[in-house]
Amino acid sequence: MKQKAASKTVRAKKRSKKPAAQPAGHAAFPAPPPPKPAPAPESPEILDEEPEQEQSRYDADSAIKLYLKEIGEVKLLTPKEEIELAERIKKGDKKAREEMIKANLRLVVKIAHDFENFGLPLLDLISEGNIGLIKAVERFDPSKGSKLSTYAAWWIKQSIKRALANQAKTIRLPVHLVDKIAQMRRVAMRLQEILGREPTDEELAQEMGISPARIAQMRMAGIRPASLDAPIGDDETNTFSDVIPDENAPTPYEDLEEETIKSMLRELLRSLEPREAAILTYRFGLDGGPERTLEEVGLKFNVTRERIRQIQNIALRKLRKMIEKLEQKKE
Known part of the structure; x- marks a missing residue:
């Protein structure tokens, strides 16, 4: 009996030395210190009765509090x-x-x-x-x-x-495939708005630059695009599509640059004839809408597609000259 009790005590001491999980350390920032190990109890039976899950949660909370205290002492930058x-x-x-x-x-x-x-x-x-x-x-x-x-x-x-x-256990597909399925779903929704119907595999394949067979494989994968709308989290207020990153999404600088260009373009459009500005805006979706074909623009403005092409080219030449003048001023 004494030998068994001693064995339990040794195991108890080993468990008490195991640190809790914490943010990965890095030389450039402080990693939260591991919580202090609890002292070995006098009776090993007491430790055996303590739920390890509660202890782990307590250790994690302690580590977070210590980490927040440490980073909270660093002053913010002006x-x-x-x-x-x-x-x-x-x-x-x-x-x-x-x-x-x-x-x-x-x-x-x-x-x-x-x-x-x-x-x-x-x-x-x-x-x-x-x-x-x-x-x-x-x-x-x-x-x-x-x-x-x-x-x-x-x-x-x-x-x-x-x-x-x-890492999410619910997703059992490789992350690159999950991303690809998410991309296919977005493309399918966009094409459905344009076509007024669900796109075919061939149409999706052409838009995404992959084979129709690959589209079919993705449809048959363990997770269908629609399943990305399944709720996740304890409160079920979010879906997988909310947390899957879009690799094709623009970076912050690209967003900023695009907004700057749009702002400059809006200024330049004011220098054109109202009809020219309206045609360019509708043709290239400068109002946030989709790009339209010459034929679609012609139908809206009640002229032929050839006439739209002529007005478009005249307006673009004017814009080009304005941009050249702006570049010369910068120099």
Whole structure:
């Protein structure tokens, strides 16, 4: 009996030394310290009766509290400090990189909370978000006109979403296939709006640049596109399609650049004849709508498609000259 009791005590001590899970450590930012191991109880039977799941949850909560306390002591950056650090980071200053990362760790925690109950513990979500933050800091360029918090939020969310798509137990397909199915669903919805009916495999294949056989395989896969609408999380207010990242989605800088171009184009259109501006807007979907064919534009404006082509070319030449003048002024 004494030998068995001693054996239990040894096992109890070994279990008490096992640290809780925590965000992956990185040299550039503080990793939350592991919770202090509970002292071995006098009676091994008491430890055996304690549910390991509750202990693990307690350890995780303690680790998060310690982590939040540590990063909460780091002061936030002013816009001027942010720009100065970004310039130093461009020159390879590792200390500036570390300072920028530490000052924005609270943003990661805030975003990570939005993805709780999707299949990964909060500690893991924070770890994945930190990876996204590091990428954002390394790529951030304040001259583009955006704040780091705005720019980094995109990278943090993408990193977390990718981890959820890879780790969620409900999805049993490779993540690249899940992404492809999500893309097929989006393309199918867009084509259905244009065609007024469900697109065929051939139409989907042509739009996506893959074979009809591949489309058929994706339809027959374990997860159909419609199943991406299945609710997930304890409150079932989100779906898998909400957390699967779109690899074809534009980056923050691409979004900013596109918006700048659209703004400039709207200014230039005001210099055209109202009819010319209206035709270009309708033809190329500059009002947010889809692009139209010459024939569709002709029907709307009650002229032939050839006449629309002529007006379009005249208007485009005018725009080209305006842009050339603007470029000359910049030089």
